[in-house]
Amino acid sequence: MNKSLMNAKDAELIVKSSVLKRRRKDKRLKFYGRSTIFIALSFLVFLFYSIFEKGIPGFFQYYVTLDVNLDQKRLDPKGDLSHESLYNGDGRGLVLEALYKVIKPKGRKEKKSAKKIISSNADVRIAKMILNDPSILGKTIPITFAVDDDIDSFLRGYIKRDTPESDRRINDKVINFVDILVKENKVIYKFSDYILTGSASRSPEIAGIKGALIGSILTLVVCFFLSFPLGVATAVYLEGFAPKNKITEIIEININNLAAVPSVVFGILGLAIFIGVFGMPRSIPLIGGMVLAIMTLPTIIISSRAAISAVPPSIKDAAYGVGASKLQTLMHHVIPLAIPGMLTGTIIGMARALGETAPLLMIGMVAFIVDIPNSIQEPATVLPVQIFMWADFAERMFINKTSSATIILLVFLILMNAIAVFLRNKLERRW
Amino acid sequence: MEMNEDKKDFKTNTVGDIFSDNPKIVSRNVSVYYNDKKAISDVSLDIGSKEIISLIGPSGCGKSTFLRCFNRMNDTIDGCKVEGKIFLDNENIYDEMIDVVPLRAKVGMVFQKPNPFPKSIYDNVAYGPRIHGLVDNKKDMDNIVEMSLKNAGLWDEVKDRLDSPGTGLSGGQQQRLCIARAIAVSPEIILMDEPCSALDPIATAKIEELLQTLANDYSIVIVTHSMQQAARVSQRTAYFHLGELVEVGYTKHIFTNPTDIKTQNYITGRIG
Numbered sequence: 001m002n003k004s005l006m007n008a009k010d011a012e013l014i015v016k017s018s019v020l021k022r023r024r025k026d027k028r029l030k031f032y033g034r035s036t037i038f039i040a041l042s043f044l045v046f047l048f049y050s051i052f053e054k055g056i057p058g059f060f061q062y063y064v065t066l067d068v069n070l071d072q073k074r075l076d077p078k079g080d081l082s083h084e085s086l087y088n089g090d091g092r093g094l095v096l097e098a099l100y101k102v103i104k105p106k107g108r109k110e111k112k113s114a115k116k117i118i119s120s121n122a123d124v125r126i127a128k129m130i131l132n133d134p135s136i137l138g139k140t141i142p143i144t145f146a147v148d149d150d151i152d153s154f155l156r157g158y159i160k161r162d163t164p165e166s167d168r169r170i171n172d173k174v175i176n177f178v179d180i181l182v183k184e185n186k187v188i189y190k191f192s193d194y195i196l197t198g199s200a201s202r203s204p205e206i207a208g209i210k211g212a213l214i215g216s217i218l219t220l221v222v223c224f225f226l227s228f229p230l231g232v233a234t235a236v237y238l239e240g241f242a243p244k245n246k247i248t249e250i251i252e253i254n255i256n257n258l259a260a261v262p263s264v265v266f267g268i269l270g271l272a273i274f275i276g277v278f279g280m281p282r283s284i285p286l287i288g289g290m291v292l293a294i295m296t297l298p299t300i301i302i303s304s305r306a307a308i309s310a311v312p313p314s315i316k317d318a319a320y321g322v323g324a325s326k327l328q329t330l331m332h333h334v335i336p337l338a339i340p341g342m343l344t345g346t347i348i349g350m351a352r353a354l355g356e357t358a359p360l361l362m363i364g365m366v367a368f369i370v371d372i373p374n375s376i377q378e379p380a381t382v383l384p385v386q387i388f389m390w391a392d393f394a395e396r397m398f399i400n401k402t403s404s405a406t407i408i409l410l411v412f413l414i415l416m417n418a419i420a421v422f423l424r425n426k427l428e429r430r431w
Numbered sequence: 432m433e434m435n436e437d438k439k440d441f442k443t444n445t446v447g448d449i450f451s452d453n454p455k456i457v458s459r460n461v462s463v464y465y466n467d468k469k470a471i472s473d474v475s476l477d478i479g480s481k482e483i484i485s486l487i488g489p490s491g492c493g494k495s496t497f498l499r500c501f502n503r504m505n506d507t508i509d510g511c512k513v514e515g516k517i518f519l520d521n522e523n524i525y526d527e528m529i530d531v532v533p534l535r536a537k538v539g540m541v542f543q544k545p546n547p548f549p550k551s552i553y554d555n556v557a558y559g560p561r562i563h564g565l566v567d568n569k570k571d572m573d574n575i576v577e578m579s580l581k582n583a584g585l586w587d588e589v590k591d592r593l594d595s596p597g598t599g600l601s602g603g604q605q606q607r608l609c610i611a612r613a614i615a616v617s618p619e620i621i622l623m624d625e626p627c628s629a630l631d632p633i634a635t636a637k638i639e640e641l642l643q644t645l646a647n648d649y650s651i652v653i654v655t656h657s658m659q660q661a662a663r664v665s666q667r668t669a670y671f672h673l674g675e676l677v678e679v680g681y682t683k684h685i686f687t688n689p690t691d692i693k694t695q696n697y698i699t700g701r702i703g
């Protein structure tokens with residue numbers, strides 16, 4: 001027998017004991033893995049909880065219903081139903097008169113306090129209603145108006161009755177009026193008319209994300225139509241046609257490096273080139289989209305190249321074997337097989353672009369823009385920038401609206417990912 | 432004739448008769464480099480019309496490399512350089528004027544691993560004729576597809592499911608589909624690189640049987656690692672060793688009475 005070999009019994013014992021040890025190690029590793037997943041999930045749950053807890057109430061707000069006498073002369077002073085005439089009308093006065101009928105303020109001081117209750121946007125609401133349906137002029141009809149954000153906060157309980165009057169944002173008289181309105185069943189809490197359809201405003205009760213949402217969509221559309229074709233074309237060239245030399249190598253290294261460049265740098269680039277050199281206007285989705293396209297390009301190129309090179313070489317051989325040219329091989333076989341991967345990379349890039357703030361701040365998309373953009377050449381802001389701006393405002397209601405806007409951004413993201421998954425499944429050949 | 436001068440002007444260390452009475456392909460002093468690494472050197476060999484010739488030898492000796500020279504598939508490999516001359520019907524296919532597209536239509540190829548396109552059986556066969564514009568109506572195309580599948584011995588098995596994916600067939604059927612795809616463009620030569628190495632014995636037997644029928648119409652160059660297969664299917668056999676064509680001759684002769692010592696060792700199983 002060979003001396004250096006153990007006898008079988010001893011070996012069996014040692015193996016048995018080591019098996020136990022190995023099993024324990026496996027178990028420990030499994031435990032570590034599960035704990036980290038658990039911790040990550042708890043953070044996620046916490047994050048979602050805090051966003052939804054604040055965000056859901058942000059979608060609702062308090063309204064007051066008032067019977068307003070839509071006096072034709074006072075609402076339409078010129079009598080031609082034009083925008084100009086309607087927006088110069090005395091809607092506010094009529095709304096206040098309707099309010100006074102309910103709460104019956106005594107004297108000028110009380111009336112002055114009562115004015116605070118209804119949002120300053122009430123007259124615009126009336127003007128819009130008349131533009132929609134002029135036949136209501138001259139009638140007295142019940143209309144709901146958003147209450148001012150301080151009243152809203154009071155009704156939600158953020159402003160407490162028992163704080164001394166001097167420390168409160170609303171005085172005792174106003175509280176008294178609100179109590180009357182509540183008692184008369186004039187106050188309702190319902191889904192906000194403004195959060196989805198309003199544009200930016202300093203009055204939190206009428207501020208909405210429509211402008212930012214449209215700005216985001218316009219910016220992403222520009223970004224997609226620039227970066228997808230460019231990125232795919234670049235990837236196809238680099239994978240299929242580029243000669244293997246130093247220049248190609250340098251280009252490849254630079255593309256990989258660009259993917260890791262902080263996004264704010266692309267903003268500086270956009271500011272310097274598009275706005276500085278070409279003198280294009282600031283704050284417009286066109287520039288935003290261009291900057292984001294430059295930012296997403298490396299991601300798209302890298303993932304498209306990966307998708308192309310993942311196509312089995314045997315398929316290319318088969319195509320070359322029957323005499324397909326390089327272009328035919330690419331167009332008929334390689335790209336159709338690579339498209340799902342390319343799209344996935346593109347959507348990941350676009351999702352990142354959707355959440356990007358820094359480069360857009362650089363090109364002025366942080367400006368306070370009330371108008372809803374109609375084209376890629378009108379000033380606009382985007383969702384993340386809107387969130388950033390709202391988070392900075394002091395009014396209590398903006399805290400909720402910030403979270404609401406975050407929820408909308410998340411929904412948008414999930415929607416984009418869903419489209420990506422759908423497209424990928426649809427385009428993926430299952431044979 | 433100048434061409435003939437070219438064909439005569441070469442040197443060779445190969446044992447046996449490299450010539451063919453009625454050559455379809457004539458290769459002279461073919462050397463192939465992969466990034467300066469020489470894979471085969473100075474291979475000269477004639478391929479006869481409508482003959483089956485086997486290329487055998489230990490793995491890595493350059494059989495596939497030599498085979499891929501005939502339809503210039505080596506062009507698709509980065510860093511691959513081919514020296515020497517290969518005449519197909521008296522035309523040097525490595526001439527600058529030659530376009531690989533018609534060349535590859537004339538010299539079809541079947542690969543080691545069955546590689547049907549992820550498309551329907553019909554489209555697999557129709558792809559070649561379509562890109563070369565061989566026919567311009569559906570009826571003629573149907574005809575080509577049917578004839579190709581028949582000649583590849585696959586028609587009866589797939590005629591009811593031409594629209595189902597080619598990748599859904601069994602390995603042997605896939606390989607015959609690849610043969611159908613190759614013959615659909617009416618080639619004159621078919622190159623086969625170990626076409627049966629991924630197949631079971633029954634599928635292999637079917638392909639070998641098919642080869643005999645195909646040899647009525649095409650010249651076939653087949654690389655194989657199975658000496659039995661070479662013995663069964665081919666008229667001539669060429670033995671490669673470390674990038675050199677060591678010996679070539681009638682298959683019967685090579686397997687029963689090899690001249691070169693290296694061939695002897697390989698045949699008797701001492702190199703493998």
Ligand SMILES: Nc1ncnc2c1ncn2[C@@H]1O[C@H](COP(=O)(O)OP(=O)(O)O)[C@@H](O)[C@H]1O
Pocket residue numbers: 465470488489490491492493494495496497508
């Ligand atoms: N694409 C390639 N790149 C670099 N070297 C290769 C390539 N293909 C084959 N070779 C080399 O060329 C030699 C011959 O290979 P090959 O023709 O595939 O041999 P065989 O088919 O006889 O097994 C081998 O040494 C192999 O390593």
Ligand SMILES: [Mg+2]
Pocket residue numbers: 494495496624
């Ligand atoms: Mg090989």
